[in-house]
Amino acid sequence: MRILTQADVLALWEAGRSLHPLDQGVLAVQAAFPEVRESVADWPLGRRNRALAELRVATFGAGLRGWMACRQCAEQLEFEMDGRALAKGEVPAQGTQIDVYGRSYRLPTSSDLAAVATENDSTAAARRLLSRCCTNGEGMTSNETVWSDEEMEAIGERMAAADPLAEILLSFECPNCAASFVESLDLPAFLWAEMEGRAKRLLLEVHALASAYGWSEREILALPPVRREFYLGQVRA
Numbered sequence: 126m127r128i129l130t131q132a133d134v135l136a137l138w139e140a141g142r143s144l145h146p147l148d149q150g151v152l153a154v155q156a157a158f159p160e161v162r163e164s165v166a167d168w169p170l171g172r173r174n175r176a177l178a179e180l181r182v183a184t185f186g187a188g189l190r191g192w193m194a195c196r197q198c199a200e201q202l203e204f205e206m207d208g209r210a211l212a213k214g215e216v217p218a219q220g221t222q223i224d225v226y227g228r229s230y231r232l233p234t235s236s237d238l239a240a241v242a243t244e245n246d247s248t249a250a251a252r253r254l255l256s257r258c259c260t261n262g263e264g265m266t267s268n269e270t271v272w273s274d275e276e277m278e279a280i281g282e283r284m285a286a287a288d289p290l291a292e293i294l295l296s297f298e299c300p301n302c303a304a305s306f307v308e309s310l311d312l313p314a315f316l317w318a319e320m321e322g323r324a325k326r327l328l329l330e331v332h333a334l335a336s337a338y339g340w341s342e343r344e345i346l347a348l349p350p351v352r353r354e355f356y357l358g359q360v361r362a
Contacts, residue, residue, distance in 0.1 A: 126157050126176075128183050131327055132346045138324035141317070147239050150177060150313025153320070157183075163219075166239070169232040171216045171290030174312050178211035181316050185323075191315060193297060197304035202297050211312075214290045222260060223283045226276055230258045232288050251277055333360050 141149045154165045157180040187209045192201045222229050244250035293310040334345045337360045
């Protein structure tokens with residue numbers, strides 16, 4: 126993995142700021158793993174998430190901290206987890222398939238999620254996703270009622286078991302209303318929000334130091350963080 130410099134973070138944010146979160150996640154992985162030759166968008170989701178976790182730990186540290194709104198009362202609930210556990214998680218091999226009820230399925234990818242992202246109905250989106258992943262369902266279309274609820278649940282469970290990092294689930298208990306619920310952590314969106322925050326802070330620092338000392342952006346970003354912080358302290362004094 127290539128460790129991103131501060132200049133890399135700025136360039137990455139600039140290149141991906143108008144993209145869909147799924148594409149931002151793919152772009153981030155490509156930036157951190159330039160040696161990868163195959164399409165990251167076609168990786169199983171768990172493999173993508175592990176790569177994003179590796180990038181996150183290397184760029185921002187191991188502690189993932191954030192908040193979710195309670196489903197019942199909208200109270201803001203904080204969460205914290207160790208990104209190193211995600212970065213060391215097991216991922217399926219490329220081409221892994223599962224067999225359920227006489228049909229074979231490959232594991233979902235970023236490309237598959239992008240293809241169903243505009244579907245407003247969650248059940249219809251799930252059926253479209255299964256039709257894309259089914260490898261021996263010639264003649265099927267996403268509009269046909271091919272899978273019962275029981276079948277869809279069984280396929281989902283098998284996919285989750287085969288690719289446990291594909292969906293990162295967080296459990297919450299609200300101290301305000303006592304509601305218990307589980308939420309999914311959207312790792313690409315989470316990481317990109319941190320990238321955006323870091324990029325904007327860097328731009329403000331460049332502006333402050335360039336205005337005070339006349340240095341170029343390249344010169345400022347090349348400064349070690351401790352020295353740059355010292356100069357910023359003098360400017361703000």
